[in-house]
Amino acid sequence: MTDHAMLSGTYSRREGARLTLIFATALLSVAAIVATVTSGLRYPLIALAFAGLIVLGEILRVRLPSGRDAAPIGMAGAFGYGLIFNVSGTRIDQPLYQVIAVVAVAMVAGAVPHALAGRSIWPGDIARRLLLVSAVAVTFHTLAATWVPNVGEDTTQLRGIALLMALVVFIGSLVDACLTAGLRALLAHAPFRSMLNDEMRAALGLGLAMGATGVLIALATPSMHLYALPIFCIPLVLTQFAFRRYAAIRTTYRQTIRSLAQVTEVAGYATDGHSRRVAELAVALGRDLGLDSQRLLDLEYAALMHDIGQISLHDPIDSASALAVTPAGRQRIAELGAEIIRTTGVLDRVAVLVGRQAEPYRRHREAPDASLPLESRIIKVASAYDDVVGDDTSLEARADGLERLRLGMVFDYDPRVVEALPRVLRRLDGRTRQFQF
């Protein structure tokens, strides 16, 4: 395949899996709604209370440090409604399709204000969460009906029910994390392992808090009626608030590094936007080559600051540009940069990545250096590519950039990274249409 064909190819095949999921979930929801409407809504007050909580929770969604959105209170309400079996001594034996219908309507209703406000909504994410709640509800009620005698009638012995609920929600969340990781790996063309790493981290963090709250609500309604809903959400509100602040400082940190990394451009050492473009490309390459989110963040910071060593050079512009073309000069800039970053005391990993970015991936008559971090090799490729191409997005410029990297593949540039480059570039083009799972 020629470079031109590789670079201009469209990227949409993998969207199929996601669309299938959304379509299937929508079909399931419509069927559940039709069944509920024809058979009549049972326990409308309870349904309304839970639907209200879910809508509110979806409206108050929170941006997580990982950059993804979550609706912890909405999910806790949905789990609660899926698990509820008794309210103030009255057995609740609503049909399971009603659970699916109410949760589906409430989740979609909660997304409407966001859509109206022009914020992005992710149908794939809503579908996934609806499926999780449905699966948990069906599994719990089926198992409870066979294992626990008189479920819903006798509320003095909740031990078994509580254990069953907790297990079903926990296992359900883990299975969901695996499936989501698989789907995301398929969509983003990323290795399953690193995606699973990220998903598990989310499932064991906020995911556990949401599940526990849902279980608590369902366990408390026998004695506390519907007051259990707001009361047990209080700790979750605190959790959500803590996550919001954590995410905010993460954002500020990133914005600040991004801004201060521009010093090399403001001072005339580098072309405008170089550090940002290199960081964007490096992160995309890193994702393609299987780095998880923690390593991606370090890679992003390292790529943003990869030229920062230049500000330590005594006499600026002339010597910097002269130095930048010799391998020894590049090595010197990398080491100076690592020194600066190391003085922060908190970015040691980033400092290592910056310090080793100038090293060739292998030397004459030697095997590739296994200790050289993949991140450093990625930065080397991304930076060299941007030096040739810059902000020129024409296919000719890109082909030139690729050609130069291929010529350097023998020693300088890691062939694995260079081979990933065309497909990553293609994906960056189609990114505007990408949805997040």
Add this chain to the structure above:
Amino acid sequence: VLVAVGVTIAVDCVVNWLLLSAVLRFTTGTSILGTWWSAVAGYATSQVGYSVIGLLMAVLWAGGVGPLAAILILLPLLIARWAIQQHADEYAAYEATIRSLVRAVEAKDLYTRGHSERVSKASVLIAHQIAMREDRVDALRYAGILHDVGKLGVPTSVLRKSGKLSAEEFEAIKQHPLLGLEMVQDIDFLAEAHAGILHHHERMDGRGYPHGLVGEQIPEFARVIAVADAFDAMTSTRSYRDARPVDEALLELRRWAGSQFDPVMVQALVTAVERHGWEPADIPEQIRRTAASVSALADHDDPAVSNGAVSEGAELTSLP
């Protein structure tokens, strides 16, 4: 059940408050009513929260759920605690990073080493003196650290020039607040600090730059930073003169209050320095000698320099 829980918590709070105020009454002599508000605001909310959680746990546990109730209730709290810890770590990391990067930028110039941090410190002194709100003080601290970051975009030859600056060169210096703003404007967290960085060289009489704002038009942050900036410049050693003593610098600031500086901020700094003292820049003798042989630097923050440069053609009096 809920009524019982509510009454229990109320009784707990009242008893706690009574005991606490009794202790305070005997130890410090504050009145019982006086402690009421601080008790409610600072303490009762979390107390009520924990009580609710504890009692709910007991209700569920005794209601037949067993120890699992404790695990389920504590999970969200533990996870919140984890997130709060992450936030604290990240915040500390953020602060350390911003300081080191600014220090790295300053490292190019031996004489302004530590300048940004001292300006930040002096700005915070002023802010506390004029009773600025705590979250604004935080933003001001960062504005102080970052105020000169745009200097990096001014050619070093101009920054280090000894002797009179041509109109053209002075134009180049005037660019640094704009360049600084350009660099940090994407940091949303610093919204109010942006104005402080952009306008820190404005003068009360309107002869400053970049926009020639007059008096109250100048954002408060900028008026604070302007005073702190000049104060540190005067109390630091420069290649063309030795550091001035603190009281002499304060006297000088007073002299320019009204024309160059906001008198309120100058007075606040004078009072704050009287109260807390001030540790001026410490530049080792050895560095001084090496640097002096390399270049003589007219500091753009020095009032003598900035005033001289404004009045057309005036000699920079304090240059060697």
